[in-house]
Amino acid sequence: MTEIIKVCKRHGELKREDVIKQGKNKINEARFKCKSCMKEIHHANYEKNKDKIYVRTRKWKKDNAERLNELRLKYYWQYKEKDHEKKIERDRKYHNKSSMELNDVYVKHVITKRTNLKYSDIPDELVKLKRSLLEAQRKIRQNLMVNKGKKLNENKKC
């Protein structure tokens, strides 16, 4: 498990998590570099060229203000979209079982959603009513889906 991949002159024996894979050597073996050393090198380089990097970055930003704005917006929406999808997926996984069964907890969850009611506030009668309502809605939605599917198939034939 804790295999030694490389020995660094400064940092000693290195395991997989202490190294960075970088290219291959002449006999086609993966080459590894010490993560700590690499970090130091990068840091030193950055320190050395800090002013240059700063000026260059600022110039690039200035020259590309419009593009940068676009990129920012793009990433923002991409992130939002992804985040939204993830949330839906999470909710689906979490609710799928209970929502299919329409068990008491799920029905109470639907009733109390976006209210300040507690599950214990909901009488059994209301749970029963809400459950039939949800079942009815579900049936309607399923029928709509089936009809939609039929229509799509019909359209395909044309």
Ligand SMILES: [Zn+2]
């Ligand atoms: Zn090292």
